[in-house]
Amino acid sequence: MTTTAAPTATLTPPSRWRSLLRSHAAMPVVLxxxxxxxxxWVQSLQLDDIERRSLxxxxxxxxxxxxLKLTAVTTVIVVIVAVGAGxxxxxxxxxxxxxxxxxxxNIGQATPAIGLLVLLSLWLGIGFTTALIGLIAYALLPVLQNTIVGLNQVDRKLIEAGHGIGMSPLAVLTRVELPLAVPVILAGVRTALVLAVGVATLATFIDAGGLGGLIVTGIKLQRxxxxxxxxxxxxxLxxxxxxxxxxxxxxxxxRGLG
Structure with missing residues (x-):
């Protein structure tokens, strides 16, 4: 009995690099x-002392x-935990x-972000670690859910074909299931990244730093x-x-799923 080999991720040829660059070139230019x-605009303004110090x-x-540190550490931990659990x-x-x-x-994401951070700070104190736990709780769901969906939607015939040619369960997972689920999993990671960047602005309320300090200063001092x-x-960002x-x-x- 002949079987069709499952598509796997391969080295990206030069033509695909050029296609990627063309299709994704607009965003960096806009930013x-x-x-x-x-x-x-800021340089054209007459800034007062508070504005000059803040900027x-x-x-x-x-x-x-x-x-970036808050976002990066959150994403790494979320990917390890959520993909492994998925x-x-x-x-x-x-x-x-x-x-x-x-x-x-879903409990972490259903809870308002500022409320979650405040509750955690009452329990664990303020600082980077507390903000990190809150961000992980908030960003976990998209990666976990997409990992489960991505793996479950892999064609069962491909999995059975892998077992049929003598592949171990681990080999089927790493060579068939995960490569085919990668696009769905990475879509969840993208969502988690954007959520982490947004919620990290609230970390300033528990003394964890970040760009939220500028926003809070601008609002409080009307700058x-x-x-x-x-x-x-x-x-x-x-x-x-x-x-x-x-x-x-x-x-x-x-290749072949594009």
Whole structure:
């Protein structure tokens, strides 16, 4: 009996690189134009002492680094936990637990973000670790849900074909199921990234830093340049990470599924 080999991710040929660059070229240009326009607008204003201190280059770099650190650490932990849990919950022995696990993960996202962070800070204190736990709880559901959906929608005939040619369950998972589920899983990671960037702005309320400090300062002190700069940087970061997620999704999409 002949079987059809399952499509797997391969090295990206030069033609595919060119196609990726053409299809994803617009967003970086738009973001560069928006950031340049914001910079020129701020430079054209007569800033007072508070605005100059808030928009100091060193402070902006520090806040951006804090925001990126929160987002990056959250995403790494969420991917490890959610993808691992999603794999386990799609195995026959544990599949019955999937609804309960997704329901539990949904609690974090159903809770208002600021309320979740405040409750955690009352329990664990303020700081980076508390903000990180809140962000993980908020970003877990999309990756877990997409991992389960992506693995469950793999054609069962391909899985049976893998077993039929003598592949172990682990080999079937790594060489058949995961490569075919990667686009769906990465879509969940993209959603989690954008959620993490947005919720990380609230980390400033529990002394965890981030770009939210600019937004809060701008609102409290009625300094429009500070508020606009914080909002633009946060939005640009979210859009940039979403763009990177789209590039990576297309890059790792198995050939023939595009």
């Amino acid at each position: 560069a134009v928006v950031l340049l326009a914001t910079y020129l 100091n280059a060193d402070i902006l770099v520090r806040m951006l680094a804090e925001h 794999i386990l919950l799609t195995r026959p022995a544990l599949r019955w637990l999937a609804p309960a696990a997704t329901g539990l993960a 429009t340049p500070v508020l606009v700069t914080g909002a633009v940087l946060t939005a640009a 979210a859009l940039l990470l979403d763009w990177l997620g789209g590039v990576i999704t297309d890059l790792f999409r198995p």
